[in-house]
Amino acid sequence: MKAAVVTATGQVEIQDMAEPAIKDDEVLIKVKTVGVCGSDLHLFQGTHAFRKPPAVLGHEVAGDIVRVGSAVTRFKVGDRVTVEPHRGCGECAFCKQNLVNLCLNKSAPGTPGWIGTFVEYFNAPESALYAIEDAVSYEEGTLIEPLAVAVHALSRATVKERESIVILGVGTIGMLSLVVAREMGFKTIICTDTAPFNREAALKHGAAAALDPLTEDVVARVKEMTGGRGADLVLVCAGAEGILSQASECARRRGEIGLVAMITKKIPFYCYGMVFNEQTMYGAMTYETRDFAKAAEMVNSGLDLSGFVTQKLPLARTQEALDILSQKKEGVIKVIVTV
Ligand SMILES: NC(=O)c1ccc[n+]([C@@H]2O[C@H](COP(=O)([O-])OP(=O)(O)OC[C@H]3O[C@@H](n4cnc5c(N)ncnc54)[C@H](O)[C@@H]3O)[C@@H](O)[C@H]2O)c1
Ligand SMILES: [Zn+2]
Ligand SMILES: [Zn+2]
Incomplete structure (x- = not known):
């Protein structure tokens, strides 16, 4: 499959790589849209706290489930979903309070244990999935992640x-x-x-x-x-x-x-x-699971975010998508990359 990889600071390439394998509790998602986020710029510019090149870009995603692990019960092939893109260790004091955002050992897309979302196929645990209603576009489904940041910022x-x-x-x-x-x-x-x-x-x-x-x-x-x-x-x-x-x-x-x-x-x-x-x-650091759930509910119950997608580019033009956000050459609120 194709993936947008930051190979070195300031350099992004579309590379071929193997599709990720899924564990029993995971699904494989055929990616439709991904969002370009400030943190992708940080990875690209070599200033991200824990995402370091070489790494696949992205953590905002929407797509269709194409394969489910044997332990998956709530989702099926064909479901349209987005993903809460962090996973806690489950053991630390913060995980025990449902504060995955503050987990001392969390994993996130684009780190060695989990591929980034700028790929054709992305794996995610069932527990991190949120359904996207048919009436909601993939683009708006992708915006659930940054919306969750806003929900958390205000909920604090x-x-x-x-x-x-x-x-x-x-x-x-x-x-x-x-x-x-x-x-x-x-x-x-x-x-x-x-x-x-x-x-x-x-x-x-x-x-x-x-x-x-x-x-x-x-x-x-x-x-x-x-x-x-x-x-x-x-x-x-x-x-x-x-x-x-x-x-x-x-x-x-x-x-x-x-x-x-x-x-x-x-x-x-x-x-x-x-x-x-x-x-x-x-x-306010990212979101708690309840914030992500709230953001998904807001979008699924009709909150219209379509006006915030200002640019849409294909995966092959990922470099340009990063440039639009970093240089603000044109009016930009959210740049979406279609896969
Ligand atoms: N805490 C979190 O979990 C979290 C999550 C995502 C992003 N962020 C951070 O939040 C910030 C905003 O993220 P974003 O994706 O909206 O970035 P962005 O670049 O889209 O937005 C920043 C906006 O600030 C404006 N701006 C610049 N200087 C300003 C000033 N002096 N006064 C008012 N506005 C000014 C810019 O024109 C731009 O519209 C970034 O620092 C980003 O790293 C934090
Ligand atoms: Zn983001
Ligand atoms: Zn933890």
Whole structure:
């Protein structure tokens, strides 16, 4: 079968390789669509924490089951599915609390024990499968994974009030967080993004305002739109030099700040306001299984995410798909690769 492999930093090739074998509790999926994610760029650029070249790209996927292991009971050949792409060790303290995302020994696609999803055939355990309804396209099925990131990011918040939320950065994750915030009943949703395309899309999908942090006083606008109080919740979905201080300034007293962006370099943070205003900051790492289940349920019950697929390219053009996301040469929210 064909697979898109990062052979060395900055180099991707379409290679022939053997189809993965399946264990008794696994299925083999004929891949239809895969999503290009920021973490694929990290693998490609050699900056990913645990995915290292040579490795097959991808962890977002939708397709059809073509083979089932002998112990599989809930799914059959022909079923349309997506996959929750991580597996816990089952033994550690975090796995015991159903926190697979925090497992000390988790496996994920694109690591030595599990192939990436940019392939013609992908194996996955039955426990990680979610059915995709017939009315839902494979593309939207693929978006269940990043939607689960957004569900988790919002579920980690403990603020009860849903008057206002600020989302700093509306790329894929911020935009899907906007959708989840809307579904959760946040009344005023204020977004920021440096890209006009993303700001326009945010307005189209329910944001009350979409601000340009380069030309507008974001904090002043947020205060103005929240009766001078600041927002109940601020989600950081972009990495930029002053973004943590900005998040704190946008949040109200006793407000919360959720960190979703993977900011790998040290950035300054003026933390006095956090103390003075008794704010809480939390991190959100991928998703718990219940978040993934919630995201699948949202999409299967009719949440329309089709507008977020901005580019579709075949597997042979994987390099171009990576370039579109990394260089943002054209308006981009989600790039899908079709297999
Ligand atoms: N915590 C997790 O589990 C998890 C999962 C997926 C992605 N991430 C991280 O979340 C972040 C966002 O991911 P993504 O896939 O949406 O990336 P993305 O590149 O699609 O989105 C980032 C957006 O931020 C905008 N931006 C840049 N500078 C900005 C600024 N100063 N203020 C506001 N917006 C700005 C960009 O124009 C872009 O639209 C990344 O850091 C990614 O690594 C985290
Ligand atoms: Zn992803
Ligand atoms: Zn574990």
